[in-house]
Amino acid sequence: MSTATRLDPAAHTTRPWRIHAIASDFRVYDVWALPTPGGPGDFPRLVRQTVAGDTSGNPSRVARTLFAVRWKLGALLHWDDPDSGVGSRVPTLRDRLPQDLRDGERGPEFDRLPFSSVYLLDDEWAAEMANRTVHAVMHLGWVRDEHGGHRGQMAVLVKPNGLFGRAYMAAIAPFRHRIVYPPLMRGIEEEWRRTTPLTSGDETTDGRTA
Numbered sequence: 517m518s519t520a521t522r523l524d525p526a527a528h529t530t531r532p533w534r535i536h537a538i539a540s541d542f543r544v545y546d547v548w549a550l551p552t553p554g555g556p557g558d559f560p561r562l563v564r565q566t567v568a569g570d571t572s573g574n575p576s577r578v579a580r581t582l583f584a585v586r587w588k589l590g591a592l593l594h595w596d597d598p599d600s601g602v603g604s605r606v607p608t609l610r611d612r613l614p615q616d617l618r619d620g621e622r623g624p625e626f627d628r629l630p631f632s633s634v635y636l637l638d639d640e641w642a643a644e645m646a647n648r649t650v651h652a653v654m655h656l657g658w659v660r661d662e663h664g665g666h667r668g669q670m671a672v673l674v675k676p677n678g679l680f681g682r683a684y685m686a687a688i689a690p691f692r693h694r695i696v697y698p699p700l701m702r703g704i705e706e707e708w709r710r711t712t713p714l715t716s717g718d719e720t721t722d723g724r725t726a
């Protein structure tokens with residue numbers, strides 16, 4: 517796989533992820549097959565890459581402008597104030613965890629993105645964020661691909677904050693799919709390729725074999 521592919525929500529909902537029971541009142545908005553081919557033990561690397569925030573790639577000027585406008589609006593309208601987040605406006609999903617997940621590994625903390633880890637398993641990880649518009653979950657899974665290898669799969673689950681939150685999600689849908697996600701996926705792919713260890717016979721970045 518060399519490019520990201522947007523998937524039907526069933527690609528997420530039909531898998532036996534633990535998140536289904538924890539976020540049953542959230543709607544699946546987006547599911548992506550990530551351009552992160554690897555082996556069965558590569559999931560921790562995907563989690564580390566995501567937490568480090570090294571997935572921005574080279575966003576377009578339009579995307580950068582949209583993000584700037586969004587943050588300015590958020591500051592003006594207090595969408596992102598501290599009392600609008602997890603543990604303030606909404607309780608953390610960690611309060612819903614069954615005992616085995618509560619006792620297990622929570623997952624790493626983010627360097628840049630406004631998310632916090634909820635739980636981490638060998639092939640599944642969930643993180644959450646909230647503001648005045650939504651309570652959202654980013655879910656990563658590690659799945660078998662069509663070639664017998666493995667790849668990442670990302671789902672975005674959202675619980676809008678009332679009518680305003682639903683209207684907000686509807687308004688930003690075209691921008692998410694056409695402007696925000698393409699550079700995000702390119703960034704994920706570029707960083708994954710850059711950090712993938714070379715094996716015998718692989719080519720280096722200048723075309724030589726290792």
